Amino acid sequence: MTDDQWLTGEQLNAWVRFAAILQLFPAVLDAQLQRESDLTHFEYFTLAMLSEAPEQTLRMSVLAGRTNATLPRLSRVISHLEARGFVRRAPCRLDRRATDATLTEAGWEKVVATAPGHVDLVKTVLIETLTAKELGDLSAISAKLLKKLDPESRMAATAII
Template identity: 60%
Template sequence: MTETRWLSADERTTWVRFTAVLELLPAALDLQLVTDEDLTHFEYFTLAMLSEAPGRILRTSALAARTNASLPRLSRVISRLESAGFVARSLCPEDRRATNVTLTEAGWAKVVAAAPGHVGAVRGFVLDALTAEQVAQLSAISAAMLKRLDPDGRMLASEA
């Protein structure tokens, strides 16, 4: 049996603060987007990832990797976005077993309308609270954690 490596006082403080960020940041981003654009953060992020794809189209598996989502979670969100007219699903011509998701013109308009407020929230909650050096450190810290959380590098964020 291995002995437990308890957290030092500094490690515990760091962990408690980081946990608070993990809890508070998603709710703050959701609140801004729901209030301003009637979209959750994940719905916005899904639209944004499609907006950056060539032809604004991705296979669901590629979209899942870009949004850091499981296929079942993504499927539920795509259904909601499809009902709103923001995306359309179709069979993938290269692989009839796969499904493509396309950002519609209404979806493009929605992501364009939502982007300024979202960028403002990201700056307000995260980036403007940090120095340029801390932003670089946060990127490096996030990359180090992603190596453990996504060891196979399946998520787009793991590639950056």
């Protein structure tokens, strides 16, 4: 392999560090949610998406899009959340193939109880660790990378946590 196929020292350094972040950051998020709320990050994100939707209701396929999940994965996670009383399923009247998922009162309370600790962690680990300028830089860099990773911006719409 010729040298130009490899990365320069600086490039390699940046990549190694960034790769470590990619591995550690999600693990830290998941660990905190598991410990404090007995939720995976994906479960929390799913509940959060429902909590922001009109009537706290979304069709399964729409919710799958917002959470960037496959439908089989979402289906099982919703089954689990339904068993715990956080979500309710109902057939959609307009299209009887479809299923609407709705956040229950207990589900809403779960989100309300879980969000502060999660936001705190994000603030501690990300926001307060960087200067305002660095956070802006990271935001711009992320935007550029997103264009390459997700050209159709399927993940674009997702807001909050």
